[in-house]
Amino acid sequence: DIARDGQIFLSRDVRMDELARHVSFLAGKLHIPVEVIRHADEAGSPDIRDLLSCGKDIRGWYDIPSQRICLYLPHARGKADVERTLLHEGVAHYGLRKLAGPKHMDAFLDDIFNGCGEKVRDEILRMAAADKTDIRVATEEYLARMAEAGTDQSLWDRIVTAFRNLLRKLGFCLEIGTRELRGILAASRKNLTGIAEPAVIQTARGDLELSCGYGRAVLRRQGVETDATSLLERMRKAGISPASLGQEDWKAVFNGGIILPDGRKLMAVREPAGYGMRISGVSPGSARESGMEM
Incomplete structure (x- = not known):
C-alpha cells in the first residue's frame, strides 16, 4: 500500500544519508576526490547511466573527466561495502601513497x-x-x-x-x-x-622530465637542457620524498613554491650548476620562523 511504500523509500533515504555521512568522513581523511551518487541520472557517464538503468550491480567507478571516485549508494550493502569499493577504486586509480x-x-x-x-x-x-x-x-x-x-x-x-x-x-x-x-x-x-615512468611536466621554467624511480630530473626550455637531479637529492636529505609530489605540486615548486604538510614552504632555486631548493616557514616543533637553502 501507499503508506508501506512511503516507509520503504524513507528507510532507503535514511540509509543513504547515513552512508553519505560515512563517505564524507572518509573523504576528509583521504587524499583523493570522492563523489556520492544517489540516482542513476546523476552519473556523468552515459555508459554508466545505461548500465545502472539495466540493473547492473555497479557500486563504484572512476570518472575520467572529473578524476573522481564515484560511489553509487543504492547498490551499497553497508559501510564495509562502501569502504571496500572506495579502497579498491582508490588504489587502482591513484595508488596507495596518494x-x-x-x-x-x-x-x-x-x-x-x-x-x-x-x-x-x-x-x-x-x-x-x-x-x-x-x-x-x-x-x-x-x-x-x-x-x-x-x-x-x-x-x-x-x-x-x-x-x-x-x-x-x-x-x-x-x-x-x-x-x-x-x-x-x-x-x-x-x-x-x-x-x-618518465613523465614530462610543463612548469614555468621549462618542461620537467622525471626519470623512473625519481633518479634523475631534467628541465628543458628552448632547446637548452638543465640538470635538476640535485634538487631530488636535496629533497631526500631534507626528508621529502619526490614520489609524494603530484604534477601540480611540481609545477608549484618551480613557480613560487608549495606548502608542505608540516607548514614549511618548498621551492626550487636556480644555481649555476642546476637547481637546489629553499625551505622556509615554521620548523616542526618550533614556533620560530626558519629557512634554509640546499
Whole structure:
C-alpha cells in the first residue's frame, strides 16, 4: 500500500544519508576526490547511466573527466561495502601513497622496513641504490613484488598488521585478509610503475622530465637542457620524498613554491650548476620562523 511504500523509500533515504555521512568522513581523511551518487541520472557517464538503468550491480567507478571516485549508494550493502569499493577504486586509480597521503604512507613503510629482517633490509637497500631512489620507494616496490611472489608467513603477518593499522588511521573499519591485501599491493604497484615512468611536466621554467624511480630530473626550455637531479637529492636529505609530489605540486615548486604538510614552504632555486631548493616557514616543533637553502 501507499503508506508501506512511503516507509520503504524513507528507510532507503535514511540509509543513504547515513552512508553519505560515512563517505564524507572518509573523504576528509583521504587524499583523493570522492563523489556520492544517489540516482542513476546523476552519473556523468552515459555508459554508466545505461548500465545502472539495466540493473547492473555497479557500486563504484572512476570518472575520467572529473578524476573522481564515484560511489553509487543504492547498490551499497553497508559501510564495509562502501569502504571496500572506495579502497579498491582508490588504489587502482591513484595508488596507495596518494590515497593515504605522505605522512601515513611513510609511517607504514618505515614500520615495514624497520621490522623486517636484515636480509630483507639489505635487499631493499640494494634496490634503492640500483634505482637511485629513496628507501621508502624501494620498500613500496619490494612489498608489491613480494605480494605477487609470496614470502615467509611471519613477515607477511607483520605486513597485514601494519596495513590494518594504516586503514584504521584513515578511518576504515575493514578486516583485510591475505588474499585481498596481495591484490591491493599488486594494484598499487601498477599505479606506482605508471607514476614512476618518465613523465614530462610543463612548469614555468621549462618542461620537467622525471626519470623512473625519481633518479634523475631534467628541465628543458628552448632547446637548452638543465640538470635538476640535485634538487631530488636535496629533497631526500631534507626528508621529502619526490614520489609524494603530484604534477601540480611540481609545477608549484618551480613557480613560487608549495606548502608542505608540516607548514614549511618548498621551492626550487636556480644555481649555476642546476637547481637546489629553499625551505622556509615554521620548523616542526618550533614556533620560530626558519629557512634554509640546499
